[in-house]
Amino acid sequence: VNILKKNTIKLSLFLAVFAFVGMIAVVPALASGGNSDTINVSYQNDAIAQLSVSSPSVSLHVTDYNEAGNSQGSATDASVTYSVTTNAGGTAKITGSIGSPMESTLQLLANLGSAGGMSAGETDLTDGSSHDLVSGIPNGSSTGNSISIKFVAPITANRVTSSKTLTLTLLDS
């Protein structure tokens, strides 16, 4: 009986050690991975609103003062174009402002091509405030959109010179 008990204890110890070592080996292995694993890919499309003009400046010279019957003269430049890229979802618009009012009796007007949206046509910017020039520009990119700038001055005895900065802003309306 003692021999049997002794052998039983030995066998039990052996199995206990075997089980313990086995579990230590198995548990981390099982925890290290299954037959599949998943990772995440994420691409975030941020808002894009880019506008540029083909030339930084234009000069307008009113030269038709001497024509009979004119009370005012005008000069127009259409040599500058603009490029635009937007992904605002068709709600982008372009506003224009010269920052401060023109000198008395002088006028400045702008007419921008639609860039796929809707042009406001010839718009008076003389008061210096911001005016919508194009609205509803769809997602996309376009180049070579026209910019027409018109300067109007009355006939006076004095030579008049004015310099203004026209700021075009692309907004998500």
Added chain:
Amino acid sequence: LLKCFAVIAVITFLAYSSMAVSITAIGGVSRVIDSSDLIAGAGSDLHDTYESPLDATAIEILNCSGTAEGWRVDVSRSDVEWNNNLVLYVRRTSNGVGDGTISGGGEYQEVTSSPSTLFSGVNNRQFIYVQYKLAGESVQVPIDRYISNVTFTVVDI
């Protein structure tokens, strides 16, 4: 007591014998696409494709029996938020290290909702890197965050 230990021993043995080849994938992609990704500034569109780093995801194949146990890795994706213009590709960019071998998957292949085999091999391999490519981007794709879960599955062969 003897019975108790015997049961534990049998369970341990069965657990060992039932251990199949396993896979671990670490690392993903998080990319912001903005005006700096335009081809040529205002008036141009976004670049069409965006590649992740070569080692975007590290994959490990472990628990092979060590007796020329063959396996293959399938890849599929499940979208959280996606746009139908966008196409996701994946390719293997390294052989990894280990006592086994590896082959296939060196060319970009589209990741879809259906599992497709990316590469296969024999025995344990670690540091297997994969790279992703997103195609179909443009400013026509609405502003949003597009997320997909890419699942790698190892299959005994």
